[in-house]
Amino acid sequence: MSAVATPVVSPAPRDRASARRGASLANDVIEALTTVKDPELDEPITELGFVRSVALHPSGVTVHLRLPTSFCAPNFAYLMVSDAQDALRRVPGAARVTVLLDDHHDSDKINAGIAADAGYLGTFGAEAAESLDALRLTFQRKAHTAAMERCVMAALTSGAARLEDLGSLTLGDLAGGPTKEALLRRRADIGLGLAPGDLVVVDEHGDAVPDEELPLRLRLATSVRISIEGNAHFCRGLLATRYANGDSDAITTDITDTRSTS
Amino acid sequence: MYEKNGEKYYVVDAHVALWDGRESNQKNIHGKQFIDCFYDYHKNLSPEEVVWDYDAYTYYGGERLMKDLFVDGYVDHAIFQPAFLGDFYENGFGQTEEAWALTQANPGKLTYNHNFDPRNGQAGLDQLRRDAERFGLKGVKLYTAEWRGDSRGYKLTDPWTYRYLEACEELGITNIHIHKGPTIIPLDRDAFDVADVDAVATDFQGLNFVVEHCGLPRLEDFCWIATQETNVHAGLAVAIPFIHTRPRYFAQIIGELLYWVGEDKIQFSSDYALWTPKWLVEKFVDFQIPEAMTEYAPLTTTAKKKILGLNAAKMYGLDVPEELRLADTGEVGLEVAAGAKESVLS
Numbered sequence: 001m002s003a004v005a006t007p008v009v010s011p012a013p014r015d016r017a018s019a020r021r022g023a024s025l026a027n028d029v030i031e032a033l034t035t036v037k038d039p040e041l042d043e044p045i046t047e048l049g050f051v052r053s054v055a056l057h058p059s060g061v062t063v064h065l066r067l068p069t070s071f072c073a074p075n076f077a078y079l080m081v082s083d084a085q086d087a088l089r090r091v092p093g094a095a096r097v098t099v100l101l102d103d104h105h106d107s108d109k110i111n112a113g114i115a116a117d118a119g120y121l122g123t124f125g126a127e128a129a130e131s132l133d134a135l136r137l138t139f140q141r142k143a144h145t146a147a148m149e150r151c152v153m154a155a156l157t158s159g160a161a162r163l164e165d166l167g168s169l170t171l172g173d174l175a176g177g178p179t180k181e182a183l184l185r186r187r188a189d190i191g192l193g194l195a196p197g198d199l200v201v202v203d204e205h206g207d208a209v210p211d212e213e214l215p216l217r218l219r220l221a222t223s224v225r226i227s228i229e230g231n232a233h234f235c236r237g238l239l240a241t242r243y244a245n246g247d248s249d250a251i252t253t254d255i256t257d258t259r260s261t262s
Numbered sequence: 263m264y265e266k267n268g269e270k271y272y273v274v275d276a277h278v279a280l281w282d283g284r285e286s287n288q289k290n291i292h293g294k295q296f297i298d299c300f301y302d303y304h305k306n307l308s309p310e311e312v313v314w315d316y317d318a319y320t321y322y323g324g325e326r327l328m329k330d331l332f333v334d335g336y337v338d339h340a341i342f343q344p345a346f347l348g349d350f351y352e353n354g355f356g357q358t359e360e361a362w363a364l365t366q367a368n369p370g371k372l373t374y375n376h377n378f379d380p381r382n383g384q385a386g387l388d389q390l391r392r393d394a395e396r397f398g399l400k401g402v403k404l405y406t407a408e409w410r411g412d413s414r415g416y417k418l419t420d421p422w423t424y425r426y427l428e429a430c431e432e433l434g435i436t437n438i439h440i441h442k443g444p445t446i447i448p449l450d451r452d453a454f455d456v457a458d459v460d461a462v463a464t465d466f467q468g469l470n471f472v473v474e475h476c477g478l479p480r481l482e483d484f485c486w487i488a489t490q491e492t493n494v495h496a497g498l499a500v501a502i503p504f505i506h507t508r509p510r511y512f513a514q515i516i517g518e519l520l521y522w523v524g525e526d527k528i529q530f531s532s533d534y535a536l537w538t539p540k541w542l543v544e545k546f547v548d549f550q551i552p553e554a555m556t557e558y559a560p561l562t563t564t565a566k567k568k569i570l571g572l573n574a575a576k577m578y579g580l581d582v583p584e585e586l587r588l589a590d591t592g593e594v595g596l597e598v599a600a601g602a603k604e605s606v607l608s
Contacts, residue, residue, distance in 0.1 A: 040479065069302060070295035073444035073453055105295055127414065129448035138452060142482075216604050222557070223482035223522070226514045231479045233508055241306040 025093055026255055029054055029061055032087040039079055039136055041232040042143040042186075048232070049239050049251035050080065052102060056257040060096030061088060067104055068238035074106040075132055078123060081114050137190070141204040144186040146228050149221035151183045151200060166218070167211045172196030263586060264336035264570070266547050271567055272586035274574035275340040275539050277439070277474060277499045277531030280327055280361040282353065283320040292409070293350040304536055307503035312541055322535055324364040332371060335532070335539035338571065339580050341373040343403035343439050343474070349410060362397060373578060375401040375439065380422035381410050387429060394433040400578055402435055403474075407443020407453055414445035418458040424465075431468050437577055438462075439497065441474045454480045456487055463491035470577055472529060475500035476519055485522035489602040495577070496523050498569070499533035505545045513551045517558030524599030525565035529574045546570065559600075564588060 033054075034046045045051055045065065052064040065081060081101050088097040099114060101107050113123025121128045151174050155161035161169050171194065174180045184194055192198070192206045201209050201217065209217050236248060244250035264271045283297030301319050318326075331337040342365070344356025358376070365372040374397050378390045393399060407415045416423065418440070430438065446453035456477050463471050476496040477484020488494045496519050504512040519528055530546070532539040547566060551558045567588060575582050 069299040070292075071299050071444050075449045075451075075453070078449075105292055124449050126412065127447055127449050129450045132450060135450060135452055219521075219601065219604070220482065220486065223485055223518050226511075226518060227479065227481040230481065230504075230511050230515065233511055234479075234504075237306045237507065238302055241302045246305065 025056055025061075025091075026054065026257065028091045029056070029063070029088060029094065030253075030255075032091045033063070033084060035087050036080060036083045038076065038235075039139040040073075040076055040228070041235060042139070042146070042228055043232060045080055045084070046253070048236065049243075049248075049253075051253045052243075053254040053256070055255075056259055058259050060098065061091075061094045062098040062100070063088065064100050064102050066102045066239070066243065068235045068242060070103060070105045072104065074104070074110070074124075075135060077101060077104055077106065078110050078113075078120060079132055079136065081110055082120070085114055140186065140189045142224050142228065144183075144190055144192070144204070145221045146225035147179075147183040147186045148200060148202075149218065149225045150179050152218060152221075154179050155200075166201055166214055167199075167209065169200045170196060171198050171200060174200065263338055264543050264547060266544075269547075269563055269567075270586055271336075271543070271547060272571040272575060272582050273335075273337050273339075273539070273543055274530065274571040274578075274580065275331060275335070275337045275532050275534060276472070276529040276574040277343045277497055278327070278331065278340045278534040279342065279344060279355075280324060280357050280364065281321070281345075281355050281535070282351065282357050283355065285320075287321075287351045287353055289350055289352050293347075296347065296350050296355070300536055303500070307507050308537055309506050309541055312538055314535075319535065324360060327364070327534070328368065330538050330540070331534060336543045337539050339371060339373065339575070339578075340534070341375055341401070341574070341578065343375050343401075343441075344377055345403065345405050345441070346377050346379065346408060347405075349408075370581075373400065375399065375403050375437070377403045377405070378426055379408060379410060380416055380420055380426050381413060383422060387426060390426060390429055391433065394435055399433070399435045401437030401439060402430065403439045403441065405441045405443060406458075407445045409445070413447055415443070415447055415453060417446065418462045423462070427462060427466050427469065431466060436468065437470045437472060439472045439474055442477070442480075452480075456480055456484050459484075459494060460487040460491060463487070463494050467493060469493065470495060472497045472577075474531075475533075476515070476523075476528075478515075481515065481518060485518055485601070486605070488523040488527065489599065489605040494523075495527040495529060495573075497529050497531055499531045500536070502530065502532070502542050502546065503537050505542065505549055509549070510552065512549070513555055513558070516549075516561060517551055517555060520559060520561070520565065520599070522599055522601035522605075524602065525562075525568050526573060527599075528569045529577075530570045543570065 030046060033051055034044045036045045037043060038045055038048055050065050050067060052066040055062045063084060065084060067077060081099050085097055085099045088094055101110050110123060120132055152166060155174060160175060187194060199208050203209060240246050240248040240251055264273055288294050297320055301316060305313055331340050342361045344361060347355035362374050365374040376393045376397055376399055378386055440459055442454045444453050456473060459471055459473055470493050472495040473484055474497040476498060478500055501515050532542050551561050
């Protein structure tokens with residue numbers, strides 16, 4: 001599916017200098033939102049079509065997010081809205097940042113909590129115990145497992161590694177490219193080493209997997225990857241059904257700029 | 263019964279509903295959001311020619327159910343798995359009286375499973391005993407993300423749930439269908455986590471735990487616990503319609519389930535009226551895992567017969583006509599899944 005790629009700024013500002021500034025800020029906003037991931041699906045919310053609109057206006061930036069159903073898990077929904085707000089506040093020139101979640105069963109609660117900077121505990125009150133850190137870590141570990149499996153399968157398929165040698169496969173043995181880069185990013189997320197001599201097949205703590213456990217670990221890793229990819233298929237399909245009558249190509253981000261340019 | 267290429271399949275639809283999602287029954291906005299969410303699931307995964315119009319979808323009644331399942335849908339027996347959703351709908355979502363009347367009017371065709379909510383404490387426990395007697399319950403459907411006042415979910419390991427499950431053992435309610443949803447208390451946790459199924463399956467060896475939509479969206483966690491517990495089964499609701507829109511993904515799901523859970527512990531269900539059984543049964547019988555997916559064993563005719571009906575028939579003690587049983591053993595075996603063996607050995 002194609003989501004947002006190139007921001008289209010409208011209406012056209014009056015002079016070229018401010019046109020560049022407008023396009024530049026819109027680009028920076030999209031860039032910032034690209035760093036926000038759906039924790040379950042391990043993909044940027046921009047790629048998933050979750051960014052419904054971006055509005056640049058005289059007092060700041062307003063972003064509307066949307067999800068595949070009203071009943072997407074509220075804790076994950078909160079994380080995406082909160083992460084989006086944090087990312088946008090780091091954009092120079094964004095001024096006042098407003099992030100709103102549309103059409104969700106907890107939209108009012110989450111939007112009020114985010115607007116008030118109430119944090120997770122303040123937003124959900126008695127329903128929240130400590131934090132969402134453990135939840136996030138669980139899914140970062142799953143994302144790492146899936147990325148590791150992709151690298152191992154690629155190495156086996158290309159002949160760069162043999163099944164019996166996987167226990168000693170190192171990062172340096174992996175061919176460069178997006179699959180390896182994805183693994184390195186996910187290793188960094190959960191605090192694993194990035195040195196060329198570091199082992200590829202490790203558990204969530206970075207410890208080597210004993211040879212006799214390797215086949216089972218990899219088999220489980222495949223299940224994790226399939227699960228994440230499958231959920232992403234489902235979410236994309238539902239989002240397109242919900243917002244574009246099933247046409248995933250019509251899932252785009254509406255970008256407007258109503259700042260005064262004179 | 264479905265017949266194709268000389269093979270006959272006994273069909274049990276192990277998860278059906280008779281719901282009322284109409285505006286007249288909605289208590290609040292969440293009632294509308296819930297049925298709209300279902301309708302999007304339906305539209306997203308159904309072949310275009312079997313998509314219902316919205317109004318028919320919100321309420322279809324017993325007559326249409328009988329036709330869709332038993333006249334058009336090849337179903338020999340169907341099992342009601344009602345969701346209560348009393349915080350969203352005035353008269354609940356699953357229509358107890360209507361479904362029960364239909365069950366009584368069609369002897370041998372329908373099984374009525376009811377539900378309980380452990381947060382109802384002692385009063386609910388007393389009600390469960392009355393329900394068990396009234397409906398002759400063999401199973402219950404539990405929706406762990408059910409909203410109830412300030413609470414938006416419960417765990418199977420909560421102390422009151424244990425008391426209800428103890429009562430189930432005592433009352434012969436042996437089949438516990440688990441449906442995980444998006445909310446739980448506290449929200450710190452992953453509401454879809456199936457670890458609590460693992461715990462109760464260990465502690466209640468006399469009960470079967472059927473995890474609906476095979477743990478999706480946590481297929482991997484479900485597969486793992488199913489290897490550890492012999493009394494954990496997979497319901498194919500929600501997973502099976504991918505056979506049309508994303509057949510390669512469905513091949514992976516069924517391949518994973520066959521590997522980890524095994525062909526004796528997977529049950530077909532349309533999740534009616536989320537989807538209708540006719541096209542699902544037809545496509546499933548025709549389905550084969552692509553040869554290029556060498557990591558998976560083929561989906562055999564025997565496995566299809568077990569999944570489409572014989573497994574659930576065994577669990578519910580249904581009388582399968584002689585000609586529809588498996589020729590070799592006459593009953594479903596207890597083959598241990600390859601992945602389960604491996605997980606024990608390692």
